[in-house]
Amino acid sequence: MAQPAPAPPHAPAPAPSVPDPDARWLAAVMHTAFFLLLGSSLARFLLRHPGEPRTPWIIALSICLALLYVLGPALGTRSTPHRLAWLILTVTTWGVLVVLAPSFAWCAVPLFYTGLRTLPARAALFLVAVLTAFVVAAQLQLAGGFDPNLLFAPPAWAAVASAVFLYMQRQTARQRALIDDLIRTRRELAATERREGTLAERQRLSMEIHDTLAQGLSSQQMLLQAAERLWDTDPARARTHVRTAESITERGLAEARRFVHDLAPADLADGGGLAQALRALAERESDAGLTVRFHAEGGPVPLPDRASSALLRIAQGALANVREHARATTAALTLTHLDDQVVLDIADDGRGFTPPRDTEPVTGVRGHGLPAIRARAAQLGGTLTIESAPGEGTVLSVSIPLETPLSASPALPSPPANPLEPPS
Numbered sequence: 001m002a003q004p005a006p007a008p009p010h011a012p013a014p015a016p017s018v019p020d021p022d023a024r025w026l027a028a029v030m031h032t033a034f035f036l037l038l039g040s041s042l043a044r045f046l047l048r049h050p051g052e053p054r055t056p057w058i059i060a061l062s063i064c065l066a067l068l069y070v071l072g073p074a075l076g077t078r079s080t081p082h083r084l085a086w087l088i089l090t091v092t093t094w095g096v097l098v099v100l101a102p103s104f105a106w107c108a109v110p111l112f113y114t115g116l117r118t119l120p121a122r123a124a125l126f127l128v129a130v131l132t133a134f135v136v137a138a139q140l141q142l143a144g145g146f147d148p149n150l151l152f153a154p155p156a157w158a159a160v161a162s163a164v165f166l167y168m169q170r171q172t173a174r175q176r177a178l179i180d181d182l183i184r185t186r187r188e189l190a191a192t193e194r195r196e197g198t199l200a201e202r203q204r205l206s207m208e209i210h211d212t213l214a215q216g217l218s219s220q221q222m223l224l225q226a227a228e229r230l231w232d233t234d235p236a237r238a239r240t241h242v243r244t245a246e247s248i249t250e251r252g253l254a255e256a257r258r259f260v261h262d263l264a265p266a267d268l269a270d271g272g273g274l275a276q277a278l279r280a281l282a283e284r285e286s287d288a289g290l291t292v293r294f295h296a297e298g299g300p301v302p303l304p305d306r307a308s309s310a311l312l313r314i315a316q317g318a319l320a321n322v323r324e325h326a327r328a329t330t331a332a333l334t335l336t337h338l339d340d341q342v343v344l345d346i347a348d349d350g351r352g353f354t355p356p357r358d359t360e361p362v363t364g365v366r367g368h369g370l371p372a373i374r375a376r377a378a379q380l381g382g383t384l385t386i387e388s389a390p391g392e393g394t395v396l397s398v399s400i401p402l403e404t405p406l407s408a409s410p411a412l413p414s415p416p417a418n419p420l421e422p423p424s
Contacts, residue, residue, distance in 0.1 A: 027073070034069055034110035038062060041104040048103075058101050065093045065107075072114065079118055087118055091127070095134060102138035112158065116165050125162060132158040207372045211313045215320035216252040220245045222323075237288075244287055251284065274308040275300060278315055278333050278344075285319050291330045292319065298337035307400055310376045311335075311344050318346040318396055321369055326350025326394065340402055341382075347395040355386040373398065 042062045049055065068090045075083045091111060097104040108131040115127040132155050139150040227241035275296045282294035303311075315333055322331050328350030336343040356370075373396065374384045380400045388394035 030110045030113045031069070031073075034107060035066065037107045037109065038066060038069075038104070041101070041107060044103045045101045049101075054100055058097065061093060061097045061100070062104075065090065065097060068093060069110075079120070083118055087115065091115075091131070098134050098138050102141045105135045105138035108132075108135050112161060113165070116162065116169075121166060128158050128162050207317075207376070208313065210372065211317040211320070212255045213252055215316065216248045216255070218320070218324065220248050220252075223248070240288070247284065273300065274303055274311060275335055277308070277312050278335055281312070281315055281319070282333055285323070285331075290323055290328060292333065293330070294333045294335075296335045296337075301337045301342065301402065303342060303402075307342070307380055310380055311342070311398065311400065314344060314373050314376055314396075314398055315346060317369070317373060322346070322348045322350060322394075326352075328393070341399050342402065343397060343399045345395060345397045347393065349393045352388045352390050352392045352394050354390060355388050 042058070045058055046055070068086065072086060072090070075086055094104065094107055094111060097107075111131055112128055115131070116124045118124070119127060135154045135158075136151060139154065140147065143150055223241040223245040227238040227245070230238040230241070275294075278296075279294045282292040285292045319331060319333075322328050326348050328348035331346065331348040334343075334345040334347070336345070370384075370386070377384045377398050377400065382398060382400035385397040385399075386394070387397070
């Protein structure tokens with residue numbers, strides 16, 4: 001047997017029905033009108049027909065009708081079996097009263113409203129027609145003869161009142177449906193924004209981990225492998241590699257603790273600014289195989305934390321690519337403070353590559369690399385410029401405008417492979 005399809009996950013819950021605040025005072029007006037009409041009809045009968053044999057019956061039926069009408073609100077307004085039984089008994093009691101005393105006919109006005117609220121449209125219109133017939137017959141009996149006004153005025157009034165009520169009821173239903181749609185759409189949009197924010201944060205964290213912990217682990221692996229190869233032939237150099245790996249491990253541990261604290265780069269936690277962090281990075285990345293120099297130009301300008309963090313991550317990722325792919329012997333970090341922007345240049349004398357166009361897809365499995373650098377620059381309203389050719393080294397230049405609002409965060413592109421890796 002085929003199983004029913006499961007409900008889609010995260011389906012928005014239907015909006016709860018909100019009670020109409022105007023229905024309460026409208027019901028209070030109708031109840032007050034009913035008891036006024038019932039009391040005035042009984043008073044009129046007692047004044048016009050004192051001491052008649054039917055008077056006790058009229059009084060008893062009036063009390064019974066009043067008690068029944070008081071019981072109505074306790075049964076609600078929905079078309080339940082108890083509510084329908086109550087409505088039939090109330091209308092029947094009123095009909096007997098009208099037959100015995102036509103002056104009770106105008107108590108039908110609140111009963112119109114009750115029937116229209118309780119019954120479906122066709123059943124409510126049928127009840128209104130029956131009540132109107134009783135009203136017309138009672139008024140003609142009270143008049144003592146034919147009166148066209150009494151014959152046609154009650155049906156016309158009942159038709160207008162019923163049409164207006166049904167029209168307003170349908171308009172209210174349409175408005176409620178529209179409000180439910182708007183609430184459901186708002187919830188769906190909020191859920192979509194939360195999902196997009198979660199994905200963007202995951203993308204950002206993946207780039208953060210790639211540029212710090214992953215690159216550190218990769219460097220440690222390379223250093224430990226080199227130490228293992230040199231352990232018997234050159235113990236001093238092997239121990240140097242091990243100490244360098246230990247230093248990288250210490251920095252990785254600091255980065256991991258910083259992720260837990262506030263995800264800010266550990267090099268910026270000391271408050272020395274971006275220039276000091278880049279200088280420390282250059283010293284840390286320099287070893288026997290690669291020499292990294294740092295140079296700052298222009299007066300230091302205070303940068304937002306997001307800009308400093310992004311530029312430091314860009315430098316870390318770029319130097320990791322230089323070490324892993326470029327086969328360079330020297331690299332240079334240059335931080336330039338201009339009046340309206342800050343520029344970070346990363347240059348190396350490696351084997352270079354052919355830079356892809358911005359719209360050209362890059363395939364492979366080598367991590368984030370150049371697309372991550374471009375995405376970080378775009379998040380801050382900046383640009384990335386690449387100058388490279390096979391055999392001529394590479395220069396990456398990232399410029400960040402200082403006047404661009406740094407709160408804007410465009411969607412991050414999917415991280416393709418590292419374009420600094422030459423084709424195999």
